[in-house]
Amino acid sequence: MTDTENGRPDGQGPEPDWEAVQASPEFQELRRRLRVFVFPMTAFFLGWYLLYVLVADYAHDFMAIPLFGNINIGIVFGLLQFVSTFIITGLYVRYAGRRLDPIADKIRHQVEEGAK
């Protein structure tokens, strides 16, 4: 590990003790909150998308069942993928703004102040 030129925050002051920050309960809480949201959500939307792809791929007749006029289950199912994408985006923005940003900002200030 001799050739690491990367990673110093713009050369001001001593290097923060990253391992201590990482071990702090505050950081552990931030890490937990991030993972507890993004991992299940990723599993959900990938599963939901995969379900759509499989149904579109293997159940043509089901997708062709008309619902309103010429609009069939396939088109509605496809549009639901748009809807779910928009909703998940909105949920994440709200969650991040309320549950992640405040802790992240606080830790960042502590680290950057401490380093000066």
Added chain:
Amino acid sequence: MSATLHSAQGLEAINPVLNFSIFGAFVLITLVIVFRASRNTKTAADYYAAGRSFSGPQNGMAIAGDYLSAASFLGIVGAIALNGYDGFLYSIGFLVAWLVALLLVAELMRNTAKFTMGDVLAFRMRQRPIRAAAAISTLAVSFFYLLAQMAGGGALVNLLLGIRSEAGQNAIIAAVGVVMILYVLIGGMKGTTWVQIIKAGLLIAGAGAMTVWVLAIYGFDFSGVLADAVAQEGGKGEALLAPGAQYGMNEISKLNFLSLGIALVLGTAGLPHVLMRFYTVPTAKDARRSVVWAIALIGLFYLFTLVLGYGAGALVGPEQINDAPGGVNSAAPLLALALGGPLLLGFIAAVAFATILAVVAGLTITASASFAHDVYASVIKKGKVENQNSEVRVARITALVIGAVSVLGGILAKEQNVAFLVALAFAVAASANLPTILYTLFWKRFNTQGALWSIYGGLIVTITLIVFSPAVSGSETAMFKNADFAWFPLANPGLVSIPLAFFLGWLGTMLSKESNDKKQAEMEVRSLTGAGAEKAAEH
């Protein structure tokens, strides 16, 4: 009701002079803006990352501009017009993919890196081997994507400018290449970003206006559009409304579709030119905001293409689309002609060209940054570059070389089947890049050997499977129609190559004892909190 619209106007109504003038005006205006934007381009952060000075919404527009290529506009509208529902499946994969970028990648990358994908991947690893691998993968993805864009450009020239002669088409491709190089050399990332913002605005506005127009003709009843599309002679009738018209023939083609769907959804967040856009904003929160804007704009645009595709099927009809010089790609321009006459066609044609220009410029700056920053500065100069100006000079020279190569490639690949090039770019991005990015951001144990195995493994497996697939030999639509050395049945390798790359990354990691807890701690804290992240440049 539609019969009055698409009466006698065929492609002979195309007015090359008009199309040229509208496109010329676009080039002129954007060049002026690029010149103005370039006055502040001095440092490496300016050239690669536009001084990190763009706002979230601006960058979101630029992401949409980078992402919505001519292939997604002309290709998806045409696919829906002729094959119906199966064309729609593409847009869904392209859109849902952004959730991977939003939830797992964008903010963490913005917080940890400076300019390139290599910055993130090499953060806690041995620098030189990882940067070399990241650069090779970046160059490979960019090259396949570039070639597809340029080759598509040739078809567009034929269709929209009425230029049939070989030499004429080559001259136009070369001219497109020269303008693109000017954008990149003069404007750097800032100029390129402005070109993408303007192009995205024009493209989305144009598609939106056409969508409203089509719907207005049918009294805002989408079901009526579908009814007319189904009723058209020479088309696929009822089959248009359900999936399967394109991919439903047999078990192999169904599996192929599944493979494509997986590569699309996992590839986007591994495309280097998309990743690089996250560095042009000042903070991780702005990176988040840019993805939100990108999702809104891209989603809206794909909803438009759904209406436009069926609208082209209903108002233009499959026979006329198939007879036009560009075949499936001519559906959107023909619909513009049917709706608004030669003027709207000229506008849409100019937007399609602008699209190629902007996407190619974005790819070129990404590839040149990766070469200069990862290969020249870190691998060749071992991180001891005298000053950053020499790194930017190398980036500019690289951009020139890449521009020349893409013009040449575009001319050679003009008549080729280009769809597989785009599929290849997504498959490489999903196999070589995404597993490595996710492991490095979320898995503590991950190390240099694991990263090398997932990058090179993903890259080699993907390219090998493509070479021996029916996309390259042994089928009607193959690159080499007269040879047959295909043994891998799927045209898209994602189904095999992506899980394999994840597995190789895991295996390589477990077989190596290397670990660097200090760097891992630094990377994790920085990626989640933004401590010590690169700040916006002050001008």
